[in-house]
Amino acid sequence: MADVRTAHTADLDAATLTTARLLLDDVFAGEMSDDDWEHALGGIHALAWEGDELIGHASVVQRRLLHGGRALRTGYVEGVGVRADRRRRGVGGALMDALERVLRAAYELGALGATDDAVRLYTAHGWKRWEGPTSALTPEGIVRTVDADGAVYVLPLSTPLELTGALVCDWRDGDVW
Numbered sequence: 001m002a003d004v005r006t007a008h009t010a011d012l013d014a015a016t017l018t019t020a021r022l023l024l025d026d027v028f029a030g031e032m033s034d035d036d037w038e039h040a041l042g043g044i045h046a047l048a049w050e051g052d053e054l055i056g057h058a059s060v061v062q063r064r065l066l067h068g069g070r071a072l073r074t075g076y077v078e079g080v081g082v083r084a085d086r087r088r089r090g091v092g093g094a095l096m097d098a099l100e101r102v103l104r105a106a107y108e109l110g111a112l113g114a115t116d117d118a119v120r121l122y123t124a125h126g127w128k129r130w131e132g133p134t135s136a137l138t139p140e141g142i143v144r145t146v147d148a149d150g151a152v153y154v155l156p157l158s159t160p161l162e163l164t165g166a167l168v169c170d171w172r173d174g175d176v177w
């Protein structure tokens with residue numbers, strides 16, 4: 001079984017970060033943009049190692065999500081990927097376990113934008129599909145993000161959530177969710 005370790009971006013050396021980026025480039029078949037990678041930085045990474053080979057990555061960064069009249073301190077999960085030849089062995093689950101420990105200890109809720117491939121993994125870990133309308137707080141104001149509707153999942157923690165209510169994410173370059 002892989003050895004899963006967590007570290008803040010600040011404590012990973014440049015070579016490890018490059019290796020993680022290359023792993024995700026491979027996992028997402030070249031669809032991982034510079035913005036996508038940048039979104040995965042500045043928080044806690046979970047790295048799955050087999051000896052000195054990196055076979056899995058996930059990270060959690062802080063964002064603010066507006067819901068129920070509050071700006072919730074949210075741990076937003078990014079860059080979840082396991083090398084294709086190491087899938088269905090529990091590595092993805094172990095990465096999520098490591099990040100969920102961080103989420104439970106530090107945030108009011110967890111959130112992420114899911115690919116179809118990963119929905120079963122997240123729901124098995126207690127993540128819930130956001131049923132209500134999603135939007136982003138853009139420089140021009142709040143704008144609906146219809147494409148993200150149904151693809152956002154949350155891990156309810158200390159804050160009561162109305163899953164059919166409105167959910168608004170903070171602004172960033174690239175994909176906002």
Ligand SMILES: CC(C)(COP(=O)(O)OP(=O)(O)OC[C@H]1O[C@@H](n2cnc3c(N)ncnc32)[C@H](O)[C@@H]1OP(=O)(O)O)[C@@H](O)C(=O)NCCC(=O)NCCS
Binds near residue numbers: 083088
């Ligand atoms: C989504 C992803 C990260 C899952 O990683 P993984 O290492 O395969 O995850 P796990 O092994 O923990 O769980 C996956 C499945 O394997 C099963 N599994 C876990 N250990 C197993 C084992 N020892 N033997 C057989 N099956 C096992 C799990 O029960 C789960 O089954 P399910 O999908 O039927 O519910 C991986 O498929 C991936 O990198 N996909 C491409 C990138 C992507 O879509 N990332 C998500 C972005 S939101």
